Amino acid sequence: MKTALTIAGSDSSGGAGIQADIKTMTANGVFAMSAITALTAQNTTGVTAIFDTTPQFLAQQLDAVFTDIYPDAVKIGMVSSAPVSSTRLTLP
Structure with missing residues (x-):
C-alpha cells in the first residue's frame, strides 16, 4: 500500500x-499520516x-513518521508562520 504524509493545519469543522x-x-x-502545523x-x-x-514539536512529529x-x-x-515553515527535518 502506498503511503502519504500531510503536513497541514487541523480544521475543527472537518472540511479542510x-x-x-x-x-x-x-x-x-x-x-x-499527518503532522500538524496549527490548530484552527x-x-x-x-x-x-x-x-x-x-517548530520543535513539528520536527518531532516529522521525525516520528520518517523513522517508522x-x-x-x-x-x-x-503553514501559518515563518518559524513553522523553517522547520528542519533530518532524514534517516
Whole structure:
C-alpha cells in the first residue's frame, strides 16, 4: 500500500486541512499520516483563531513518521508562520 504524509493545519469543522487530506488519501487507497502545523477554530463561514505548533514539536512529529513509515509522497498544506515553515527535518 502506498503511503502519504500531510503536513497541514487541523480544521475543527472537518472540511479542510488534515481532515480533508486524510479523507482523500484514504478514499484513494493510500495510507495517510499527518503532522500538524496549527490548530484552527473554524467552521464553514471562516477561521476565528489559529494556534501554531512550535517548530520543535513539528520536527518531532516529522521525525516520528520518517523513522517508522517512510512516506511515498508528502502533501503540504497550511503553514501559518515563518518559524513553522523553517522547520528542519533530518532524514534517516
